Amino acid sequence: MKSYIPGIILAATLGFAAFFIAQFTPSFLNAYLVALILGMLLAPSLGKQKNLNGGIHWSGVKMLEWSVVLLAFGMDYNAIVKIGMGSFVIIAAVLFIVLLLTFYLSKVMACPGKTGWLIGFGTAICGSSAIAALAPKIKAKEEDVAISLAAVNLYGSLGMLLLPLFFQIYPQALNQMAFVIGASLHSVGNVAGAGFAVSDEVGQLALVYKMARVALLSPALILMAWLDSKGKSQAKFEWKLPWYLFVFLVISIFVTFYPLPNDLLLKSELIGKVILTIAMAAIGLKVNFFQLLKDGKRGLVFALIIFMLQISLLWLLK
Numbered sequence: 001m002k003s004y005i006p007g008i009i010l011a012a013t014l015g016f017a018a019f020f021i022a023q024f025t026p027s028f029l030n031a032y033l034v035a036l037i038l039g040m041l042l043a044p045s046l047g048k049q050k051n052l053n054g055g056i057h058w059s060g061v062k063m064l065e066w067s068v069v070l071l072a073f074g075m076d077y078n079a080i081v082k083i084g085m086g087s088f089v090i091i092a093a094v095l096f097i098v099l100l101l102t103f104y105l106s107k108v109m110a111c112p113g114k115t116g117w118l119i120g121f122g123t124a125i126c127g128s129s130a131i132a133a134l135a136p137k138i139k140a141k142e143e144d145v146a147i148s149l150a151a152v153n154l155y156g157s158l159g160m161l162l163l164p165l166f167f168q169i170y171p172q173a174l175n176q177m178a179f180v181i182g183a184s185l186h187s188v189g190n191v192a193g194a195g196f197a198v199s200d201e202v203g204q205l206a207l208v209y210k211m212a213r214v215a216l217l218s219p220a221l222i223l224m225a226w227l228d229s230k231g232k233s234q235a236k237f238e239w240k241l242p243w244y245l246f247v248f249l250v251i252s253i254f255v256t257f258y259p260l261p262n263d264l265l266l267k268s269e270l271i272g273k274v275i276l277t278i279a280m281a282a283i284g285l286k287v288n289f290f291q292l293l294k295d296g297k298r299g300l301v302f303a304l305i306i307f308m309l310q311i312s313l314l315w316l317l318k
Helices: 002-024 031-046 050-074 078-083 085-108 115-124 128-137 142-169 174-184 188-198 200-214 217-230 243-257 262-284 289-317
Strands: none
Touching: 002 031, 002 050, 002 262, 031 142, 031 262, 031 289, 050 128, 050 243, 050 262, 078 085, 078 200, 085 115, 085 174, 085 200, 085 217, 085 289, 115 128, 115 142, 115 217, 115 289, 128 142, 128 217, 128 243, 128 262, 142 174, 142 188, 142 262, 142 289, 174 188, 174 200, 174 289, 188 200, 217 243
């Protein structure tokens, strides 16, 4: 681990710098994207230095996994009870339809690498955190993670701005608005921003719907792992969950029955965001910027298609 320290320090420095800079940027340019950009800017000069390589790689892989573990402290499976079994079944059905469409459409549209998979997974569940959960499992490249992160954050931010505007022009029942926002937007931050922009009641209920989606993280990842093995002729599917998802399940079940104090929840959420930001900086340090530009356009189109399909399905089924 001693040889990893210089690379870890570099990634951490960029991560904390991104956290500071993100306070002065638009919502689309959150700390994760700022860290990714900072990493890419320094990649030509620092990303391939041997004394930094090990620590950068470790930060980009292991910190993604730990960010998923910390996500568990904010979980509450009681959300399924609060929204009712009918709504939960619709959310689950749409989520798995979106993932299956992701698998087949990413082939049809020839999405580079695992970009399409990561975009679909992030869109279906919880944005950047879902991408962090899936990327190590399917051995996604740094460029795949970077493209998917940019696309998911872009459309999540656009949805956060446009859905409240849409509901001002075409108001719906309170539960309908909360359902569409909570079951469609990418990250918890997107859902909170859009929901509370409509009303406090819509914001609170939308977050409950969102937690029901996050609760499906484990079965969704198992499905994607099975689809990944199906696409490889000699691959053998294993039901075994990666360690970080197993820990996620244990912690999330525990805190559902024994909720943590709110200040402790806020601290774990902050630490999780910091760790994920450091991971994004490390990923940026390994990204080929010109390859990213080449493959990014296709990823943006794919992300828009998947997002619109998800909203359409939710609207029709609800």
